[in-house]
Amino acid sequence: MTTFVDRVELHVAAGNGGHGCASVHREKFKPLGGPDGGNGGRGGDVILTVDQSVTTLLDYHHSPHRKATNGKPGEGGNRSGKDGQDLVLPVPDGTVVLDRAGNVLADLVGHGTSYVAAQGGRGGLGNAALASARRKAPGFALLGVPGDLQDIVLELKTVADVALVGYPSAGKSSLISVMSAAKPKIADYPFTTLVPNLGVVTAGSTVYTVADVPGLIPGASQGKGLGLEFLRHVERCSVLVHVLDTATLESERDPISDLDIIEAELREYGGLDDRPRIVVLNKIDVPDGKDLAEMVRPDLEARGYRVFEVSAVAHIGLRELSFALAELVAQARAARPKEEATRIVIRPKAVDDSGFTVTQEEAEGEPLFRVRGEKPERWVRQTDFSNDEAVGYLADRLNRLGVEEALMKAGARTGDGVAIGPEDNAVVFDWEPTVMAGAEMLGRRGEDHRFEAPRPAAQRRRDRDAERDESLREYDDFEPF
Numbered sequence: 001m002t003t004f005v006d007r008v009e010l011h012v013a014a015g016n017g018g019h020g021c022a023s024v025h026r027e028k029f030k031p032l033g034g035p036d037g038g039n040g041g042r043g044g045d046v047i048l049t050v051d052q053s054v055t056t057l058l059d060y061h062h063s064p065h066r067k068a069t070n071g072k073p074g075e076g077g078n079r080s081g082k083d084g085q086d087l088v089l090p091v092p093d094g095t096v097v098l099d100r101a102g103n104v105l106a107d108l109v110g111h112g113t114s115y116v117a118a119q120g121g122r123g124g125l126g127n128a129a130l131a132s133a134r135r136k137a138p139g140f141a142l143l144g145v146p147g148d149l150q151d152i153v154l155e156l157k158t159v160a161d162v163a164l165v166g167y168p169s170a171g172k173s174s175l176i177s178v179m180s181a182a183k184p185k186i187a188d189y190p191f192t193t194l195v196p197n198l199g200v201v202t203a204g205s206t207v208y209t210v211a212d213v214p215g216l217i218p219g220a221s222q223g224k225g226l227g228l229e230f231l232r233h234v235e236r237c238s239v240l241v242h243v244l245d246t247a248t249l250e251s252e253r254d255p256i257s258d259l260d261i262i263e264a265e266l267r268e269y270g271g272l273d274d275r276p277r278i279v280v281l282n283k284i285d286v287p288d289g290k291d292l293a294e295m296v297r298p299d300l301e302a303r304g305y306r307v308f309e310v311s312a313v314a315h316i317g318l319r320e321l322s323f324a325l326a327e328l329v330a331q332a333r334a335a336r337p338k339e340e341a342t343r344i345v346i347r348p349k350a351v352d353d354s355g356f357t358v359t360q361e362e363a364e365g366e367p368l369f370r371v372r373g374e375k376p377e378r379w380v381r382q383t384d385f386s387n388d389e390a391v392g393y394l395a396d397r398l399n400r401l402g403v404e405e406a407l408m409k410a411g412a413r414t415g416d417g418v419a420i421g422p423e424d425n426a427v428v429f430d431w432e433p434t435v436m437a438g439a440e441m442l443g444r445r446g447e448d449h450r451f452e453a454p455r456p457a458a459q460r461r462r463d464r465d466a467e468r469d470e471s472l473r474e475y476d477d478f479e480p481f
């Protein structure tokens with residue numbers, strides 16, 4: 001049995017950044033070579049990409065956990081770690097990406113359109129990249145940042161030009177089968193079609209797609225039958241076709257009341273009022289059907305519908321129908337604003353990463369100051385807390401960003417708790433303010449005094465200026481390759 005899946009929950013994990021390496025160049029007779037630890041590689045992204053050969057989300061239903069590969073750690077000898085590989089997940093045209101709360105993150109239409117669902121973590125800088133005039137031989141490297149973890153929902157909304165709607169067994173699938181090369185299942189019991197079928201029709205120079213949806217019954221918009229679940233597949237269609245059965249044996253039904261009921265369901269579902277509609281009276285090969293069609297035609301026309309009498313089985317009226325649809329499709333395409341270029345890559349909204357906030361809370365009766373911000377939180381993740389020098393470097397960075405000053409302004413005092421990060425994932429420490437004056441006054445970190453030679457005053461001044469420039473340099477924007 002084939003299963004059609006048009007909604008799945010997907011858990012994606014981008015690759016972690018590789019750790020930077022702390023290493024010192026060794027060579028015979030040169031006991032103190034410079035730092036030569038390479039940078040860690042970037043973790044791979046998880047990217048959703050529209051692939052027109054993919055038609056269902058079934059694969060993701062079966063394996064909903066997907067992970068891109070990690071970046072490799074850097075190595076000595078200035079060797080950078082390899083980047084992780086992006087994981088490209090093919091999805092059907094018309095896939096909508098939502099978060100778990102139901103907010104639309106991306107609407108993927110058009111072959112090649114992509115969405116970065118989870119971003120790989122940055123690789124950590126090695127000690128070679130961290131070395132500077134001021135920090136000649138750093139004895140530490142930065143850790144790689146863990147990759148994003150995201151829980152997303154994928155929903156498929158079929159992209160077709162024309163949607164066939166109607167009661168079960170009205171002959172929707174039969175019509176698709178004779179107008180296109182598609183071979184959907186056809187049978188004389190209701191709800192033969194459990195999933196939308198898609199067919200490609202060529203009429204003159206116009207090529208368009210036609211989709212049917214499972215039969216609609218009264219109450220469909222409230223979820224009766226298979227209705228509601230599949231109405232979303234008609235949302236994107238530009239033309240609606242009412243397929244009406246002229247040969248039904250059910251005594252309480254006739255084409256006009258069928259039409260009224262389907263229209264009521266569409267109205268209830270909403271959002272489809274502006275679509276042009278035409279009416280197809282099907283099964284006119286049946287003698288009673290032909291009579292009934294002729295009887296109701298004036299009524300339907302009086303309501304403003306163009307009416308086509310056809311027989312899917314006897315192949316009557318199909319050519320005229322397919323050309324009329326081609327015309328409507330062409331009009332709809334012409335009226336639509338120019339298609340945006342396909343192959344767009346949508347990235348999650350860029351966070352404003354320059355700022356941070358400090359808020360005061362209370363934890364067990366003691367004041368706790370919470371720092372939130374993209375940079376400080378990332379810096380914390382990049383820090384190897386078992387290495388004092390690395391911790392000192394973190395303090396320098398936080399200081400440079402103004403975190404220390406902000407904490408002081410917020411009223412933090414020595415010994416108060418400071419948490420960097422969200423409640424469920426923060427690094428907490430007791431605050432020990434360094435000196436007011438900022439980075440320059442801090443002890444020189446990463447300096448090996450064996451490198452130091454006595455310096456004349458002018459040299460010392462130059463060095464001090466260089467240090468100040470150094471302290472303003474942003475390492476964060478360094479992307480290893």
Ligand SMILES: Nc1nc2c(ncn2[C@@H]2O[C@H](COP(=O)(O)OP(=O)(O)OP(=O)(O)O)[C@@H](O)[C@H]2O)c(=O)[nH]1
Pocket residue numbers: 166167168169170171172173174175185186187188189190191192193194212213214215216282283284285286310311312313314
């Ligand atoms: N005599 C006659 N029978 C038809 C015609 N079109 C479809 N049928 C028959 O009607 C029955 C239902 O046809 P389907 O194409 O499966 O109908 P459907 O609208 O797709 O039905 P669901 O998928 O259940 O909603 C089948 O037995 C078809 O052979 C027609 O033009 N003439």
Ligand SMILES: [Mg+2]
Pocket residue numbers: 172173174185186192193212214
């Ligand atoms: Mg069908």
